[in-house]
Amino acid sequence: MMRNRLRFYAGKMAFYLLLCLMALVTLLPFLWMLSSSFKGSEAIRTIPIRWIPEHPTLEGYQRVFHMQGFSFAQASFNSLFLAVMCTAVQVLSAAMAAFVFTKMPFKGSGKLFSLYLATMMIPGTVTMVPNYIILRVLGLLDTYTGLILPSLANAFGVFLMRQSMMTLSDSYLESALLDGASLYRVFFTIVLPMVAPTLATMILLAFMGSWNSYLWPLIVLTSTEKQTLQVVLGNMNGMYKNNEHVLMAGAVLTILPVLVVYLLSQRKVDAGIALGGLK
Amino acid sequence: MYLPKSTGRRTATAVFLAPSLIGLVVFCLVPMISSLVFSFLNYDLLAGSMDFIGLKNFTRILTGSEFPKVLSHTFTYLGLYLPLILITSVAEALVLNHAFKGRGFFRGVFYTPVITSWVAAAVVWTWVLSGKYGLLNQLLQTVGITGPSWLNSQQWAMPGVVIAAIWKDTGYYALMVLAALKSIDPAYYEAASIDGAGSVRKFFGITLPLLSPTLFLLIVINVIYGLQVFDSVLIMTDGGPGGATTVFLERIYKYAFKQYKMGMASAYSWILFIMIFVMTTVQFWLQKKWVNYDA
Numbered sequence: 263m264m265r266n267r268l269r270f271y272a273g274k275m276a277f278y279l280l281l282c283l284m285a286l287v288t289l290l291p292f293l294w295m296l297s298s299s300f301k302g303s304e305a306i307r308t309i310p311i312r313w314i315p316e317h318p319t320l321e322g323y324q325r326v327f328h329m330q331g332f333s334f335a336q337a338s339f340n341s342l343f344l345a346v347m348c349t350a351v352q353v354l355s356a357a358m359a360a361f362v363f364t365k366m367p368f369k370g371s372g373k374l375f376s377l378y379l380a381t382m383m384i385p386g387t388v389t390m391v392p393n394y395i396i397l398r399v400l401g402l403l404d405t406y407t408g409l410i411l412p413s414l415a416n417a418f419g420v421f422l423m424r425q426s427m428m429t430l431s432d433s434y435l436e437s438a439l440l441d442g443a444s445l446y447r448v449f450f451t452i453v454l455p456m457v458a459p460t461l462a463t464m465i466l467l468a469f470m471g472s473w474n475s476y477l478w479p480l481i482v483l484t485s486t487e488k489q490t491l492q493v494v495l496g497n498m499n500g501m502y503k504n505n506e507h508v509l510m511a512g513a514v515l516t517i518l519p520v521l522v523v524y525l526l527s528q529r530k531v532d533a534g535i536a537l538g539g540l541k
Numbered sequence: 542m543y544l545p546k547s548t549g550r551r552t553a554t555a556v557f558l559a560p561s562l563i564g565l566v567v568f569c570l571v572p573m574i575s576s577l578v579f580s581f582l583n584y585d586l587l588a589g590s591m592d593f594i595g596l597k598n599f600t601r602i603l604t605g606s607e608f609p610k611v612l613s614h615t616f617t618y619l620g621l622y623l624p625l626i627l628i629t630s631v632a633e634a635l636v637l638n639h640a641f642k643g644r645g646f647f648r649g650v651f652y653t654p655v656i657t658s659w660v661a662a663a664v665v666w667t668w669v670l671s672g673k674y675g676l677l678n679q680l681l682q683t684v685g686i687t688g689p690s691w692l693n694s695q696q697w698a699m700p701g702v703v704i705a706a707i708w709k710d711t712g713y714y715a716l717m718v719l720a721a722l723k724s725i726d727p728a729y730y731e732a733a734s735i736d737g738a739g740s741v742r743k744f745f746g747i748t749l750p751l752l753s754p755t756l757f758l759l760i761v762i763n764v765i766y767g768l769q770v771f772d773s774v775l776i777m778t779d780g781g782p783g784g785a786t787t788v789f790l791e792r793i794y795k796y797a798f799k800q801y802k803m804g805m806a807s808a809y810s811w812i813l814f815i816m817i818f819v820m821t822t823v824q825f826w827l828q829k830k831w832v833n834y835d836a
Contacts, residue, residue, distance in 0.1 A: 278771030281636050285650050291708065292653065294676045295665045307674040309682075351560075359561035366554055374562075381569045385817065387769055387790055388810045390798050391579065395586075414564020445553040474658035476772050481798055492660040496776050499664050506668045513661040524656045528649055 292517075299323070299510035300513055306507050313329030322511035330492050331339060332486050334512065339474060340517075341491040348413045348472040353464050357457070363420070363451055364427040365435065375424075378417040409482045413472075419464060426460035427453065466527055470520055491516050579807035585675065585774050586801035598808035607787070614699060619767045621703040626763060627756060634718035635748075651712040659709070665784050666705035667692060677704075695785035698778050704807040706773055714759055716792035721755035722748070750833045757824070757832045764820050768813060789813045 293313065298306050300318045326334050362368075363375050389391030393412055394403070430453065438448050454461065479490045489497075495512050502508045573774070580599070583592045602608055633651060654662065669676040672690030681688040691701035729747045738746065771790035774780065780787040789809065797806035807818065 277636070277639060277641075283643075284633060285637060285647055288650055288654060288708070288712070290676065291665050291669050294669060298668065309674065311676065311679050332680070339812055355560040355564065357556040362554055366550065366557070368554060378565065381565060384569055384573050385765075385769065385814060386812050387793065388576050389569060389572035390793070391803055391806050391810065392575040393568055394797070395803065396567065396572065396577070398586075412568040414560050415568040416561065417565065417569075419798070420561060438833065445549070449557070449733075470542045470656055474656075474660075476658070476660050477794070481761075481794075493563060495664060496660045499667060499776055500779075506671075509664050509668065513664045516661045517657050520656050520658070521653065524652070528645070528652075 269498060278512065282478055295510045295513055296508055299514050301504055301507050303507060320508035322505075323515075325505070326515065327506045327513045329498075332489065332497070334491075334515070335491055336487055336492045337494040338515070340488060341342045344409060344479070344490060345469050345472040347406070347410050349465055349468040351410055352413040352468045352472075355414050356416050356464070356540055357423045357454065357461065358449070359420045360423030360427050361453055363424050364430075365432070365453075366445075375420075382405055382414070382417045382421070390477070390481070396483065401440065404484045404488065406483075406488070409479060412478070420470075422460065422464060423457065426457045430456055462527075468521070470523065552801070556665045576807045579804050580811050582804040582805075584802070584804035586803050594804075598804050599709075599812070601807070602808055602812060607792070610784065610789050611789060611792055614695070614786055615768060615770070617699050618703060618770055618788065619764065621700060622706055622767055623760060623763055625703065625707050626714060628708060629707055629760065630714035630718050630759070631752070631756075633711055633715035634722055637715065637719050648716075653712070653716060654709045655713045660776060662705060662709050663773050663776035666701075666708070666773075670701045670777075672704070675774060692778055693782055695783055698782060702770075702773050703779055705777065709773075717759065718752065718755055721752055725751050753832045754834060757828050758801050761821055761824050763816055764824065768817055768820070 294311075297313050297315060299322050300320070301312075301315045301318060302319045302321050303316060305312070305317065324371040359378075363371060397403050397411075400408070402411070434456075435448050435452060439445070440450055443451075474492065476492045476496065480493050480496070483489050483493070495509075495516050498509055498512055542754065581593060581595060583594045583597070585591075637648060642795055670678075671690035672678065675688075675691070677691070678688035689697040691697045725748065729751075730743055733743050733747060744783060767790070769790050771794070773800075774786055774788055774791050775794070777785040780791050790813070793806045793809045793813070796802045796809060
């Protein structure tokens with residue numbers, strides 16, 4: 263009896279040890295980032311590591327906001343604006359298309375939906391160069407419109423919304439139509455609120471995806487005043503090689519908004535992972 | 542759904558479908574075809590020239606001295622990344638599968654690297670992997686190991702990128718494995734316990750075979766993503782040092798947007814696409830040999 267108990271507790275100890283070790287490995291780079299960001303330029307390179315800065319300073323953060331050539335504040339605003347716009351475009355266009363596929367099928371709509379599914383196999387790697395050239399032809403390079411427009415091509419979003427709208431019963435929508443409501447009104451005031459949980463998850467995933475995206479903004483937006491936070495931070499990495507406190511301050515400020523959004527909505531995000539949405 | 546005649550069904554269908562359909566055609570289908578066309582052209586965006594050269598882009602890439610290096614770097618990345626990500630994500634999922642206090646908290650902790658942008662993660666990891674003062678080498682020093690100057694070393698730059706990628710991705714795949722673990726019928730374990738099986742035997746005899754469909758999916762997805770590794774490489778090493786970490790998407794990016802050779806870039810992207818397609822098909826073909834769909 264005693265031995266069994268001992269074994270039980272030993273097992274539990276080993277488990278918690280492993281758990282804490284994993285959490286520590288995950289968190290250490292973040293703590294290192296945070297600690298470095300509050301150090302002065304002489305204090306970042308120390309052996310051994312000083313986790314708590316001896317003379318904490320906001321120098322890194324001040325320098326981030328007073329860079330020569332780029333404005334971090336402007337880049338933050340650009341990122342926020344573009345993330346909101348891309349999210350709105352992605353989610354709304356997907357929901358509208360899904361509404362047609364589930365509730366207003368027409369001749370050939372099944373085949374069209376299969377085509378949507380097939381496009382999910384086309385990698386962005388292949389479409390990247392032609393998309394750039396299409397924007398060039400349309401005169402939309404280095405514009406926000408050009409950056410946002412490709413968000414319309416969102417077959418995966420249509421697929422997710424369709425899954426969710428299939429569960430809505432027709433009778434509710436039919437009675438609203440018989441009462442004289444237009445299809446647009448039915449869509450915006452009945453269908454969208456009824457799929458609110460999926461909508462919320464999709465909005466979240468789309469927002470985090472747009473905020474974090476790098477390659478497309480890097481290619482499309484060339485004027486410094488239009489660039490996003492990720493592109494500016496990426497450029498800083500080369501320019502501030504020996505000023506890691508400035509880089510870490512920039513990284514903290516880039517991660518923070520998404521982290522806050524995630525912590526406020528962990529459940530929704532977890533639901534999104536179950537849908538296979540975030541990567 | 543029944544629609545009264547007066548509802549303007551045709552117009553509404555067009556209005557609802559247009560944004561998404563136009564987007565799909567203009568930014569997905571047309572580009573797919575034009576990319577194939579470009580790959581047969583000597584298409585220089587700066588000079589504005591566009592000449593048909595047949596398969597020359599492809600032969601130039603495939604017979605050049607650069608391509609074997611790109612292949613070898615990409616497969617080094619995959620060869621290190623795949624086994625490691627399988628081990629770490631299964632381990633993390635096994636831990637999370639226990640019932641314990643504060644599980645939501647730990648799940649959140651494990652997921653923070655996933656929601657972090659690759660740019661921020663790469664900036665932080667460049668500093669973590671820094672030669673003398675970096676976090677990793679200082680930790681290694683405490684156990685008596687003198688670490689390499691990771692990203693500045695031709696030999697260690699790619700392993701450095703892989704370490705960062707494992708840190709970033711484990712939380713994501715662990716949740717996928719966790720979902721699969723939760724769907725395993727506990728009756729299997731009870732029966733095994735009655736037969737006197739220990740936890741190690743249970744893991745290899747029950748858990749692992751029943752996880753095989755998920756592990757298969759994980760490998761397929763990661764081969765697809767791994768062949769297209771980009772953000773981390775561009776920021777952490779920019780293909781260097783001395784071209785030691787050049788990979789497919791990095792090459793495509795450089796050809797297209799540094800040299801404006803759109804034909805070369807398109808041909809490169811088609812070679813990549815064909816490789817992805819072949820490797821995925823081969824895996825689906827091989828899965829019969831090891832994936833267990835019985836449960």
